[in-house]
Amino acid sequence: MSTTPSFPAATILGYPRIGPQRELKKALEAYWAGSLDEAGLESAAAQLQDRTVESLANLGLDAADSSIPADFALYDQVLDTTAALGALPARFADLAAEDGSVGTAAYFTLARGDGQRPPLELTKWFDTNYHYLVPEIGPGTPFAAAVHRLSGIIRRQRERGAVLRPVLVGPVTYLLLAKAEDGAPAGFDPLSRIDDAVAAYAGILAELAAAGADWVQLDEPGLVTDRGGELAAPGGLVERAYRTLADTAGRPALLVSTGYGTAGDPAQPGQALAVLAAAGVEAVHADLVRGARPAAGALQALGGTRLVAGVVDGRNVWRNDLLASLDVLEQLREAGAAVSVATSTSLLHVPHDVAAETALPGHLPAWLAFADQKVAETVVLARGLAEGRPAVAAELQEAEAALRHRARFDGVVVPQVRTRTDALTEDAFTRGPAERRAEVQQQRLGLPVLPTTTIGSFPQTGEVRRARAAVRNGSISQAEYEQFLRDEITRVVRLQEDLGLDVLVHGEPERNDMVQYFAENFDGFAATENGWVQSYGSRCTRPSILWGDVSRPQAFTVPWISFAQSLTDRPLKGMLTGPVTILAWSFVRDDQPLGETANQVALALRDEIADLEAAGTAIVQVDEPALRELLPLRAADQQAYLDWSVRAFRLATSGAAEQTQIHTHLCYSEFGEVISAIDGLDADVTSIEAARSRLEVVADLAGFGYSRGIGPGVYDIHSPRVPSEQEVAGLIETALASIPARQLWINPDCGLKTRAYAETVESLRNLVAAARTARETVSVEA
Numbered sequence: 001m002s003t004t005p006s007f008p009a010a011t012i013l014g015y016p017r018i019g020p021q022r023e024l025k026k027a028l029e030a031y032w033a034g035s036l037d038e039a040g041l042e043s044a045a046a047q048l049q050d051r052t053v054e055s056l057a058n059l060g061l062d063a064a065d066s067s068i069p070a071d072f073a074l075y076d077q078v079l080d081t082t083a084a085l086g087a088l089p090a091r092f093a094d095l096a097a098e099d100g101s102v103g104t105a106a107y108f109t110l111a112r113g114d115g116q117r118p119p120l121e122l123t124k125w126f127d128t129n130y131h132y133l134v135p136e137i138g139p140g141t142p143f144a145a146a147v148h149r150l151s152g153i154i155r156r157q158r159e160r161g162a163v164l165r166p167v168l169v170g171p172v173t174y175l176l177l178a179k180a181e182d183g184a185p186a187g188f189d190p191l192s193r194i195d196d197a198v199a200a201y202a203g204i205l206a207e208l209a210a211a212g213a214d215w216v217q218l219d220e221p222g223l224v225t226d227r228g229g230e231l232a233a234p235g236g237l238v239e240r241a242y243r244t245l246a247d248t249a250g251r252p253a254l255l256v257s258t259g260y261g262t263a264g265d266p267a268q269p270g271q272a273l274a275v276l277a278a279a280g281v282e283a284v285h286a287d288l289v290r291g292a293r294p295a296a297g298a299l300q301a302l303g304g305t306r307l308v309a310g311v312v313d314g315r316n317v318w319r320n321d322l323l324a325s326l327d328v329l330e331q332l333r334e335a336g337a338a339v340s341v342a343t344s345t346s347l348l349h350v351p352h353d354v355a356a357e358t359a360l361p362g363h364l365p366a367w368l369a370f371a372d373q374k375v376a377e378t379v380v381l382a383r384g385l386a387e388g389r390p391a392v393a394a395e396l397q398e399a400e401a402a403l404r405h406r407a408r409f410d411g412v413v414v415p416q417v418r419t420r421t422d423a424l425t426e427d428a429f430t431r432g433p434a435e436r437r438a439e440v441q442q443q444r445l446g447l448p449v450l451p452t453t454t455i456g457s458f459p460q461t462g463e464v465r466r467a468r469a470a471v472r473n474g475s476i477s478q479a480e481y482e483q484f485l486r487d488e489i490t491r492v493v494r495l496q497e498d499l500g501l502d503v504l505v506h507g508e509p510e511r512n513d514m515v516q517y518f519a520e521n522f523d524g525f526a527a528t529e530n531g532w533v534q535s536y537g538s539r540c541t542r543p544s545i546l547w548g549d550v551s552r553p554q555a556f557t558v559p560w561i562s563f564a565q566s567l568t569d570r571p572l573k574g575m576l577t578g579p580v581t582i583l584a585w586s587f588v589r590d591d592q593p594l595g596e597t598a599n600q601v602a603l604a605l606r607d608e609i610a611d612l613e614a615a616g617t618a619i620v621q622v623d624e625p626a627l628r629e630l631l632p633l634r635a636a637d638q639q640a641y642l643d644w645s646v647r648a649f650r651l652a653t654s655g656a657a658e659q660t661q662i663h664t665h666l667c668y669s670e671f672g673e674v675i676s677a678i679d680g681l682d683a684d685v686t687s688i689e690a691a692r693s694r695l696e697v698v699a700d701l702a703g704f705g706y707s708r709g710i711g712p713g714v715y716d717i718h719s720p721r722v723p724s725e726q727e728v729a730g731l732i733e734t735a736l737a738s739i740p741a742r743q744l745w746i747n748p749d750c751g752l753k754t755r756a757y758a759e760t761v762e763s764l765r766n767l768v769a770a771a772r773t774a775r776e777t778v779s780v781e782a
């Protein structure tokens with residue numbers, strides 16, 4: 001680099017891509033449905049890009065100095081990087097154009113498959129609820145420099161007078177996130193392709209420079225994991241890779257961003273940044289919300305490399321403590337660093353704009369900062385840092401007033417809730433011995449060996465969704481809606497009886513979402529109207545905001561469960577969402593440890609369980625699909641998390657009598673590495689997603705000596721495919737090879753709400769038939 005353009009004083013690492021009105025979602029879904037052609041999709045995407053640039057400029061980011069990231073993936077930023085590298089797995093090799101590039105249709109084939117070929121796998125992005133498409137890398141995966149879509153965007157924006165900063169996943173993180181392609185030699189490590197990847201990135205940098213980019217952002221959050229952290233040690237792979245990139249002639253200046261924790265060795269905070277600086281990178285970013293502040297020595301070692309300080313939380317919705325952030329920024333500057341202000345991560349994880357909310361409780365908006373408010377916060381902080389505090393006195397004062405108001409607001413601390421959590425003793429977390437529970441429960445329930453059940457929800461048909469919309473907009477009365485729900489429950493209970501299932505469910509027709517439903521019925525939560533956040537592709541969720549002490553004013557699942565139970569002689573499961581999942585899928589208050597908040601939610605659930613028991617419910621399921629989701633990225637931090645999360649589940653469930661059977665349900669990840677936590681939950685029965693992995697988890701559980709009930713999913717509900725009776729029978733047999741029949745339950749992988757009735761009924765029929773046949777052959781030990 002001859003002359004480095006200076007790095008802007010304020011920036012964000014990324015911005016929500018889906019659009020304030022979910023414009024991108026609508027365009028994508030229209031394109032997939034065939035009602036919008038490729039040109040139409042491109043033009044919708046271009047319009048959204050222009051609006052984003054304009055609105056970020058209005059919020060104070062300069063459109064001409066690389067402050068604004070060009071972060072415009074149509075589906076996923078990791079997939080964009082795969083496309084830019086032309087790194088196609090062999091099964092998709094024919095999709096590449098002559099120069100190795102990947103066109104729009106091919107891009108979506110990677111994301112969604114095409115009937116013949118399965119798509120790339122989706123998995124969680126670090127410890128967030130965003131899912132990326134996993135690169136598949138083998139010894140022969142091609143690496144090209146084919147960043148045509150992104151360079152087209154840079155060029156088009158240049159013509160409009162905007163100089164944006166293109167964003168890609170960096171080479172080390174890209175390979176860390178990859179899995180070995182099927183057919184790669186045993187033990188093949190995608191990172192072994194680092195030199196080829198770096199060569200391709202060098203070509204990409206040249207292409208982006210030619211398109212008019214002054215700065216390029218390479219995201220390397222992989223450096224905050226244990227493995228990535230080791231690679232970032234002095235003289236390691238990260239240093240080597242970035243030295244090569246820095247030596248590329250004619251490249252733009254480089255910002256390497258981290259995010260989601262401390263990059264490198266947590267005992268040497270900032271060392272990884274110094275390593276990147278030594279390699280020749282012009283700017284490095286540190287997450288100062290989740291990560292540690294760089295040590296003085298590391299700051300000095302940055303030399304001329306700019307420190308992009310992520311002091312505004314990209315992952316939560318609370319207003320920034322501007323004074324505290326300014327303190328940090330000033331201290332970094334005093335220690336000798338050249339400092340710019342930024343978010344801790346991309347703003348991908350938060351909704352667009354608090355101003356789009358019209359129905360939040362009155363006290364809440366002033367406490368919140370969604371993406372647009374966070375942009376404004378970075379701009380204010382940069383001004384305060386450059387011009388001194390008096391220049392931003394009004395903003396500082398307003399932020400302080402909001403924080404003070406929040407700290408003292410009624411409902412943030414509720415004495416009755418505190419008295420209860422303070423008084424908890426160890427026996428609130430424990431039940432009687434599991435063997436005795438199993439005995440008295442079986443006396444009460446009289447279930448056959450290999451009992452069959454489902455996970456809770458039944459198909460949410462158009463009719464169910466229309467009824468919910470109708471009661472919301474007032475076109476049917478509450479009484480009519482409740483009658484509709486009772487009819488729906490009646491139908492679902494009859495269907496299960498006809499199918500011959502042993503433990504029934506009510507089907508969850510009253511729930512829009514398994515967390516939001518609880519948030520709506522607990523005190524301390526608020527729901528948003530427009531707070532959509534991308535989960536993957538065009539899929540968005542709308543997390544609730546947990547702002548105050550949590551309690552449950554009155555029983556809310558009991559009426560539905562009791563009604564359902566009144567229709568049948570078979571046992572019917574009460575259905576609740578567990579404390580960890582409620583936290584994981586909400587925006588949670590940041591003013592106390594998560595474990596404390598979890599205990600409050602647990603007590604609210606405990607109250608509901610007591611009411612279910614009083615109403616005669618013999619089985620209660622408490623779903624924890626997100627148990628694995630909040631697991632910290634660093635091994636050293638994991639035990640503490642597992643301790644409080646397991647304790648919260650136990651607090652929720654341990655009030656149950658011994659003859660009440662507690663079930664839990666886990667899905668969405670591999671649980672092999674947290675088996676002892678699953679054991680710690682002490683549930684009587686655990687259903688767990690397993691069909692796609694051919695029941696690997698059963699062997700893990702058996703190896704651990706797990707002794708309570710297990711229901712590994714024997715029907716993969718993630719596609720409309722109907723498993724045959726033989727297929728289910730095969731999975732049952734696999735399960736029986738490692739665990740005794742008396743422990744085994746037969747159930748699908750997860751709830752059925754995304755399925756249609758046609759395939760659901762057929763699949764459940766096969767499941768019940770396979771269980772019955774298996775029952776005849778198992779010899780049950782006494």
Ligand SMILES: [Zn+2]
Nearest residue numbers: 625667750751
């Ligand atoms: Zn599930």
